[in-house]
Structure formats: structure tokens, C-alpha cells
Amino acid sequence: MLDTSLQPPKRLTGPERLLDTAGVSIDRMPMLHVIFDRMVAQCSESLRQYSAAPAVFTVSSIGTERIGDILDAYENNTVVAIIHVQAWDSRILVGFDRAFISTLIETFYGGDGSEPPNIEKRPLSNIEIKLAQTIFDLLPKALQTSFSTISETVFKFERLETKLDFAVIAPRNTFGFITRINLRILGRHGEMFVVIPQSSLNSIRQELGRDLANDAVVRDPRWTKQIQNEISRTEVEVRAIIEDSHFVLGDFTELKIGQVLPLQATTKSRAKLECNAEPLFWCQVGQEDGFYTLRVEDFIDQEKDFIEGISGA
Known part of the structure; x- marks a missing residue:
């Protein structure tokens, strides 16, 4: 049974209200692009255990919009997960559109992409919801790993929702960052999206604003350590x-057995x-x-x- 309990929105402080009166330009947070590029790479790798066909995730866009506008755009066409971020004391939203679910259903159950896509408007079936749950279970780890270079925190899956009226993570009139991610598999396409309330990132805004052009190298310490360990064991x-x-060819023709x-x-x-x-x-x-x-x-x-x-x- 789905948990559709309504979570009260987080009350904003005075400074947070001032910051949320207008959307912060994504150009002021270049590290978000790096983080979500890492996330889609991990999603592509994680899906290999479920599908023989390669699944390719790519970031389509990252921007700021009002939370209400985002939810209205996906109403009746999506299933979402509410994920709690412990260090931020906040919740974020991850969603799959219907094309995303249909594409994975066909892929996981042996389809080859030859059948026409399912465009029927109907409630999601139990099988589709179970599959969405399986993929949602992979995302907290992908998000936690991707954010780990700037924020060590725990991402915990709370619940799944098919009605966006119950997907309350922030007041509808406040701004949020939305990252749209495209899935391509078997010639089909689907969309995944991640919504983070703008106020949730206040504590790490300075780290997200790092200019990569001024950084010599942006390193993942765990990945660096793994490379060093592998290199040190290489034979x-x-x-x-x-x-x-130095010899000429004539010298070799004159060599005899036993010659020193x-x-x-x-x-x-x-x-x-x-x-x-x-x-x-x-x-x-x-x-x-x-x-x-x-x-x-x-x-x-x-x-x-x-x-x-x-x-x-």
C-alpha cells in the first residue's frame, strides 16, 4: 500500500524567504552540472544489472522554476519518489514520466523496441509501480555518491507517490532547481527529473558556486584512492x-652454433x-x-x- 500521508512544508526563515523571492541563476552553481553528470553515469552503470540492452542517461537541462509550475507540468503523467536528505533537513523529489516507465517495462521483460510505444492514458499498473520502486531504490546511492565531493550526507527513500498533490517538498510558490534527464534505450526515450527546493541548498551554496575553470582538478577522493590501489598492484x-x-645482416649470416x-x-x-x-x-x-x-x-x-x-x- 502506498503511503500518501501529507508532509507539512518546511517553514522558511527570513533570509531564506528573501533568497526564494526570485530563482537563483544556475550559472551561479556550476558544480550542479558536475554532480548530475556523475549521477547519470552511475545510473547507466546501475541499470546494467537489469538490462542486456545498454541504457544511456544524459542530462537534458538544469534550471530554476517554481515548485508549483513543475508539479503542474507533470500531473497525471508521472510517478515520483520523496527522498529525505538528512544533512539539509529537507526533502527532494525524483520522478519518472510514463514514457520512462513504459520503456523500462518493455526492456526488462524481453522487448526489442519493435513494438509501438504504449501511449494509453490510464493509471499505472502494480507491475509498473513495482518496477518504478526498484529503480527508485537505486537513486539514493547515486545521489549520495554524486554529492559526496561537496556534502557528506545521507539520501534516504521515504515513499512513492502517483498523485503529485501529495508530493509536498516545499511551498508551491517557492523556487526549486529542476534537472531533466533523458533515458535512451532500444531506440526509445523517457524522462527522469530531480527537483530540489532552492532553500535546501543554502548550506552548500558556496561549494556549489566553485568555478571549475579556477580549480586545477576536481577529484573524487574515493575514485583517486581506488586508482592508486589498482596501479600499485599492477604487474x-x-x-x-x-x-x-649493433650488427649488420651479413654478421648474422656468418654466425655458427657454439660461437661466443x-x-x-x-x-x-x-x-x-x-x-x-x-x-x-x-x-x-x-x-x-x-x-x-x-x-x-x-x-x-x-x-x-x-x-x-x-x-x-
Whole structure:
């Protein structure tokens, strides 16, 4: 049974009322674009466990509109989830339009996109609501991961609604940020949208206003750590070259079985350590416990060696 209990709107403080008298330009919050780009990438990855056909999510637009206008535009054509954001003491709204649900139904139940899309206007069936619930369960984690670089908080699914009259997250005359996200799969399209009351982001507005052009790198610390761990465990093959000897093709034709090729190298000669044909270090050759060893002495300056090679030629 759906929980359709009406949640009272959050009472705005004096400063919040002043800020909400007009919509804040999305240009003043460039980090929102970064956050939702990360979110759609995670949604595409999460849907792979349910569908053999690739699902591609892309951000269509991000803007500000009055909450009432947003709800009126999607009335009778959507199912929404109310998600509580603990650190903001606020709720946000995530919705799927009918085309989104129909597309996923056909995909998950073996369709190939050849059937005409279902445009019948009717209440959502129990199967469609169950499927929407399954996808909604994936979104709090995607949102939490996407916002984690600027706000460590918990996104918790509260309830599902099919009537937008009960989807109260803020007064209808206040402004909210709406992100419209397009789903493309099997040649079909559907729309997902995320609505965040403008006042909910007051506590992180400064972080959202960061100018990426002035930041050297915007890094996800967990992703950076994972890359470092994977690189440190990666096996590479290296080889040591004691001496480079140059031959002509005629020299090889005169070689005989058992013939010994003398090397000019001595025990004091340095060995060149290479990886994937790229010279890395100069090393000193030695022995320990019956094995040959290499002691790194210096980095190889390829540019310097190249210039010296040209000068000596």
C-alpha cells in the first residue's frame, strides 16, 4: 500500500524567504552540472544489472522554476519518489514520466523496441509501480555518491507517490532547481527529473558556486584512492640491457652454433633498465644469493642522451 500521508512544508526563515523571492541563476552553481553528470553515469552503470540492452542517461537541462509550475507540468503523467536528505533537513523529489516507465517495462521483460510505444492514458499498473520502486531504490546511492565531493550526507527513500498533490517538498510558490534527464534505450526515450527546493541548498551554496575553470582538478577522493590501489598492484615486466651491440645482416649470416660473442661490458659497466621499450634507469649490476641484482643509480634523461648521440655521430 502506498503511503500518501501529507508532509507539512518546511517553514522558511527570513533570509531564506528573501533568497526564494526570485530563482537563483544556475550559472551561479556550476558544480550542479558536475554532480548530475556523475549521477547519470552511475545510473547507466546501475541499470546494467537489469538490462542486456545498454541504457544511456544524459542530462537534458538544469534550471530554476517554481515548485508549483513543475508539479503542474507533470500531473497525471508521472510517478515520483520523496527522498529525505538528512544533512539539509529537507526533502527532494525524483520522478519518472510514463514514457520512462513504459520503456523500462518493455526492456526488462524481453522487448526489442519493435513494438509501438504504449501511449494509453490510464493509471499505472502494480507491475509498473513495482518496477518504478526498484529503480527508485537505486537513486539514493547515486545521489549520495554524486554529492559526496561537496556534502557528506545521507539520501534516504521515504515513499512513492502517483498523485503529485501529495508530493509536498516545499511551498508551491517557492523556487526549486529542476534537472531533466533523458533515458535512451532500444531506440526509445523517457524522462527522469530531480527537483530540489532552492532553500535546501543554502548550506552548500558556496561549494556549489566553485568555478571549475579556477580549480586545477576536481577529484573524487574515493575514485583517486581506488586508482592508486589498482596501479600499485599492477604487474609490469622490465628488462636490463648490459650492452647495445649493433650488427649488420651479413654478421648474422656468418654466425655458427657454439660461437661466443664477446661483450665490451665490464663489471663496472652500467645496465639500462627498460619497460615497454622505454628506458627508465641506469643500474649497477651485482650478485646476491646466486642471483643477478640491479641497483638503481640514476634516471635516464632521454633528451640529453639523444642530443649527446647526435653530437657524437
